Amino acid sequence: MNHVVAEPVIATPYETRVHFLGRARRTATPLRRDFVQKPRSEAVRPSVLSTFVKNRDHRGLLAYLFILAVTSKENADGWTTRLDSRVWARCFGTTENTSSDAASLGAVSKILQRLEERRLIEVQRVSRSEAAVTLLREDGSGRLYTRPGLDNKDAHIQLPHEFWTNELDAHLKLPGLAMLLVLMCEPAWFGLASERYPAWYGWSADTAERGYKELLTHQLADFRERIVKAPAAPLGYTKTHQYKLAPPFRHAPSTGGKTGRPDAVPAGGKEVGNNVEQSEPSTAASPQAG
Structure with missing residues (x-):
């Protein structure tokens, strides 16, 4: 008897993002205003967001906002999310625009490197396949991340998860x-x-x-x-x-x-x-x- 091996049903980038957003158990992502614009007390007002815009780094900005969205709880490693690099690739959508797994993973590495250079995250390679991403403060100062609205009154906005579930990230x-x-x-x-x-x-x-x-x-x-x-x-x-x-x-x-x-x-x-x-x-x- 011949056995037909079914092709695996692979989760799409959208399904992967929705899964981790649901796991975060919240409906919006807090983001300090300092990421968008520095306070009035600063002589220079443009902040980290301008770096993404000037460098036309749309993919990097989306990746950063998603990391913020799914890192909803502090643990022993700080505000850290650990995922297989292939899962990060689907979350960031690099699997859709590259010709091979190696190219997709390479794109993930470059995205994380840019975010690390902007002092928004720290990246640790847990294993050959797993990357741990730890949040730093949104202003690019390199300071440890604290959640806005918890034990502080830092000005912040709330980016609704509908941004992702309604696929505005793609539009x-x-x-x-x-x-x-x-x-x-x-x-x-x-x-x-x-x-x-x-x-x-x-x-x-x-x-x-x-x-x-x-x-x-x-x-x-x-x-x-x-x-x-x-x-x-x-x-x-x-x-x-x-x-x-x-x-x-x-x-x-x-x-x-x-x-x-x-x-x-x-x-x-x-x-x-x-x-x-x-x-x-x-x-x-x-x-x-x-």
């Missing part, structure tokens, strides 16, 4: 992902003068505009144009483009009218925090610790 390009993170750090109806993006975030206004267009295309944000009286402007007014995230993504809460930087864009409201408070109350919920 948003790097500018869209960068501006999604920026908007999550700001109050609703965020607007900023185009010349401010390089100094505040480390990338051009053109990159920001491409990112906004992506968010609008995928219905992840709403847009409005505000006309503001400006006596010194040639036409006596200026136009401000403002953006508000759609659920399940949430804006940072308004800071309640505290005075912000003098270079914030007038948007029909008060200057607060880093930028401009919306001229109508925000319905966005305040980020909570995940």
Whole structure:
């Protein structure tokens, strides 16, 4: 009797990511705001996110966000996740764009090396096939990781796991992902003068505009144009483009009218925090610790 050997059913990268997200037992990933932009007390505002954008490292940014998402508990090795390198490859999607297992694993090694060079993680080879990845603080300082919202009041956002389960990681390009993170750090109806993006975030206004267009295309944000009286402007007014995230993504809460930087864009409201408070109350919920 001839026995037919069935071909193995292999888990896809999407199924692998969903599995480990479920194992993390939470619905969102906390991410310190310092990753997106340094505090106002710093002379230079662009932070680690700008390094990914300037180096066009979309895959590296997605890999880092996924490592944060699945490393949900501290253990004897710190905030560490241990996986077979072939599993890391599926999580990072390198199996989809390479011609061989060796090339896929090589891509994983290069991704982890870049993240380690940016002092976001530490990597230890547990065996020939297993890699242990330990989180460091999100600001690239190389300090030990602590979970924001636990025993501290560090400003942070919550990236919903719907980002992964709705496959936005596959649909948003790097500018869209960068501006999604920026908007999550700001109050609703965020607007900023185009010349401010390089100094505040480390990338051009053109990159920001491409990112906004992506968010609008995928219905992840709403847009409005505000006309503001400006006596010194040639036409006596200026136009401000403002953006508000759609659920399940949430804006940072308004800071309640505290005075912000003098270079914030007038948007029909008060200057607060880093930028401009919306001229109508925000319905966005305040980020909570995940």
